[in-house]
Amino acid sequence: MSAHETIYRFLLRAYPDEFRSAYGREMEQLFRDQRRDAADSAVRLWAETVWDVVRSAPALRIEGARARWNHIYTRESNMKTMAILAMLTGIVLAASALIEGWAGGIGNHDGLSLTAGILGLLAGALLFAAGIGLLRQSSRAAMRANVGAITCLAAFALITVAAPRMSVLTTILGIGFPIALLFFLRWTRGRGSSASPIARV
């Protein structure tokens, strides 16, 4: 192997590993062909080669990183994560509503606390059901999750205004999570289909 080829092989390290393993041998072969046919203008060949690496390697690295990112954070995996979060939040809300509201209501004979507890319990159950729907990825999962989130939000807004018997943390979770879920569902709705792949070649 000539010194030129050794240097070119070193330059190829600028490309992503997977690209190098797929095309590295062919690129070296092509560089050899170019050198053979342009023996009298090595400086020009090297200038063009370096410029080619500078121009194409970063683009391929960015492309590779983007592909990896898209592979990890697909719409489906986002949906699954959100579904599990919805189920967990539903359980936490239902449990804390049960403890804070119902126990407080029975102990203190406070009707409003009892009502708030029942509403919170129902809201938590709805959020849990929304999570199950998202996890199953049924055709109407998004619609059910939307209904669950809005109902949960309405229930906790009602509790906060009419009977503020819940702890601050439960209230924030009961209002904050449904809002986050609604934003997420709206965001994923527009990401179902990607743009034409030809536009980027």
Added chain:
Amino acid sequence: MAKKDTNVAAPALTPSTFQILLALAGGERHGYSIMKEVAESSEGGVRLGPGTLYGTLKRLLEIGLVEESGERADAETEDERRRYYRITKRGLTVARAEARRLELMVRAARQKKLIGPARA
């Protein structure tokens, strides 16, 4: 309602992509052969380096406009074995659409007298 083929209607391939598809429209070629054909057909205007060539080929393979057609030694030089590439039906459709788009642009440029009449 019939589904619209957005891929075929997609606009503007990059010059290097179109040149590679053009080179392969004439038959299957290996990398260096594509590079030489592109340089010749563009009268030296488009010079593809190995990184640009294989980066573009990789994308074209991924979206099915080009496919590999085996590995063998060059019939002319009979040296090392090389991987050959050929254009797919879909690639031909896209190249035709791009050629048509460019043709319309050239016609418009001619009407505005930006360039002279077509050479015989």
